[in-house]
Amino acid sequence: MQPAARFIQISPFKQLLTHSRFMLTLRSDAGKYHSLILFRLSTAADYASFPSFENERLEKHASVGNNRQIYVMESTCPHLGADMSHADIEEYEDTGATVAVCPWHRYDFDLRTGKSETGLQTCTYTVEVKTDPADDVEKVYMETPSGGNNWRLVELRPVSEEFADPPPTSTHPVSHVNPVTVSTAETLDPVIPTENAPRTLMQWAVLILNTANPTLKVLRTRHAVHMFRTGKLDSIGHRSSSAPKPPDVPPREDSYLRNTVTPGKVKGRRSLAVMLHALANIEQWAIDLAWDIMARFGPSHPDLPPAFFSDFTKMALDESKHFSLLTSRLSATSPSTPYGTMPVHASLWESATITSHSLRSRLAIIHLVHEARGLDVNPGTIERFRRAGDKESVAALEIIHADEVTHVTSGHRWFTWMCAREGAEVDPVWAFREEVRRGWRGNVKGPFNVEAREQAGLTRDFYEALDGEMGEEEMQRRLAGFRLDDLGVKAQVEVQYEGK
Numbered sequence: 001m002q003p004a005a006r007f008i009q010i011s012p013f014k015q016l017l018t019h020s021r022f023m024l025t026l027r028s029d030a031g032k033y034h035s036l037i038l039f040r041l042s043t044a045a046d047y048a049s050f051p052s053f054e055n056e057r058l059e060k061h062a063s064v065g066n067n068r069q070i071y072v073m074e075s076t077c078p079h080l081g082a083d084m085s086h087a088d089i090e091e092y093e094d095t096g097a098t099v100a101v102c103p104w105h106r107y108d109f110d111l112r113t114g115k116s117e118t119g120l121q122t123c124t125y126t127v128e129v130k131t132d133p134a135d136d137v138e139k140v141y142m143e144t145p146s147g148g149n150n151w152r153l154v155e156l157r158p159v160s161e162e163f164a165d166p167p168p169t170s171t172h173p174v175s176h177v178n179p180v181t182v183s184t185a186e187t188l189d190p191v192i193p194t195e196n197a198p199r200t201l202m203q204w205a206v207l208i209l210n211t212a213n214p215t216l217k218v219l220r221t222r223h224a225v226h227m228f229r230t231g232k233l234d235s236i237g238h239r240s241s242s243a244p245k246p247p248d249v250p251p252r253e254d255s256y257l258r259n260t261v262t263p264g265k266v267k268g269r270r271s272l273a274v275m276l277h278a279l280a281n282i283e284q285w286a287i288d289l290a291w292d293i294m295a296r297f298g299p300s301h302p303d304l305p306p307a308f309f310s311d312f313t314k315m316a317l318d319e320s321k322h323f324s325l326l327t328s329r330l331s332a333t334s335p336s337t338p339y340g341t342m343p344v345h346a347s348l349w350e351s352a353t354i355t356s357h358s359l360r361s362r363l364a365i366i367h368l369v370h371e372a373r374g375l376d377v378n379p380g381t382i383e384r385f386r387r388a389g390d391k392e393s394v395a396a397l398e399i400i401h402a403d404e405v406t407h408v409t410s411g412h413r414w415f416t417w418m419c420a421r422e423g424a425e426v427d428p429v430w431a432f433r434e435e436v437r438r439g440w441r442g443n444v445k446g447p448f449n450v451e452a453r454e455q456a457g458l459t460r461d462f463y464e465a466l467d468g469e470m471g472e473e474e475m476q477r478r479l480a481g482f483r484l485d486d487l488g489v490k491a492q493v494e495v496q497y498e499g500k
């Protein structure tokens with residue numbers, strides 16, 4: 001029997017056996033978002049012990065589902081909004097209750113009822129595990145939240161901090177081609193500074209923005225996000241009058257700017273290396289963009305809820321992962337041209353500067369124009385690597401693409417939040433087009449990856465036939481003192497990709 005209409009399908013049951021907890025993002029047809037956490041308490045081994053597991057004999061598994069081994073609750077704590085993805089799960093022997101314990105202040109919430117001994121209560125959702133008669137596959141369904149229609153699942157992501165290793169430090173044999181001092185793991189500053197160690201998320205954000213070495217930037221991002229998720233920071237700190245200010249432009253280490261290879265001259269395998277290098281550079285800026293949106297706009301928007309910081313710390317961590325994946329692939333495929341040997345550009349930061357006056361503009365231009373453009377071009381990039389037979393890079397790029405859909409989703413989520421905050425009459429589509437008109441030059445280029453954009457919340461009416469009208473004078477005014485040349489990087493680097 002089909003589940004009642006108020007349930008939506010989450011996933012085939014078997015696919016939830018890979019991890020014990022997942023983050024879920026739902027979106028209603030009115031653009032309302034809901035973030036949830038799914039806990040699966042039994043291990044894969046438990047299920048493997050079912051003799052007919054491999055055959056997916058579902059009558060037996062239905063009893064597993066009915067044992068309520070899978071729980072869904074709000075992803076943010078009702079106390080002060082902490083991210084519950086790293087909550088501890090505990091069982092109380094006296095009552096038999098199983099609770100999720102918030103990492104920030106240790107309030108416990110019953111996974112079935114949502115009740116806490118503190119008197120607070122979070123929402124929990126009924127979960128059903130049923131066989132889909134259409135394909136005879138056991139699937140997990142959850143009750144939809146109240147207050148919205150036609151909810152759909154737009155993200156199902158395992159909670160995991162598994163990560164590509166930090167990017168290789170530049171111990172490559174560049175001394176003969178690039179006589180600069182290059183940092184090695186031994187010469188990196190400590191991840192946690194020995195003096196004035198950050199205590200809030202805002203302090204970590206500014207420290208990471210000021211960290212020039214990319215390896216250290218990645219390591220600090222991993223550490224800060226882990227501290228945030230596990231409740232080991234004093235606070236987010238965006239409401240503090242002493243929140244530190246982010247730099248206008250994040251510094252870059254000289255050794256990573258004095259490129260030694262002219263992209264047009266590299267051939268064959270190295271043309272893929274040029275592409276990996278260019279992509280890694282974009283990811284390095286993207287790490288900074290994720291921290292910058294928190295550090296720059298957090299203090300000026302004290303009403304931003306913790307969920308905003310959960311989304312953008314996740315983005316910072318993802319971008320760090322992407323940078324590590326790409327630089328690792330670069331080292332593997334072209335050991336003589338590691339990260340830092342080719343020209344890089346900073347055009348993303350130009351857009352960051354142009355939008356530094358307005359959170360709404362930042363979300364529109366960086367996350368819903370630039371990042372959405374990434375969704376359009378990723379399939380073509382992946383195809384180039386596939387044709388070259390580089391399966392490992394294909395796998396890395398597919399991970400990156402999937403993550404980037406969720407980044408555009410976050411952009412859409414907080415852009416619509418900003419519009420709702422300004423009043424019911426502010427239509428997100430109109431507001432977005434207006435931001436692009438004022439803060440972008442030229443047309444918003446296609447061809448568009450309509451499907452991926454739609455998955456992220458960007459329907460065609462957002463971006464079709466859209467032109468930016470920002471004039472040169474206005475652009476220069478917004479850029480103020482920012483000059484790419486001062487950074488030692490170029491606005492654009494012509495990268496010639498070899499056709500295969």
Ligand code: FES
Binds near residue numbers: 080
């Ligand atoms: S107990 Fe969760 S935020 Fe305080």
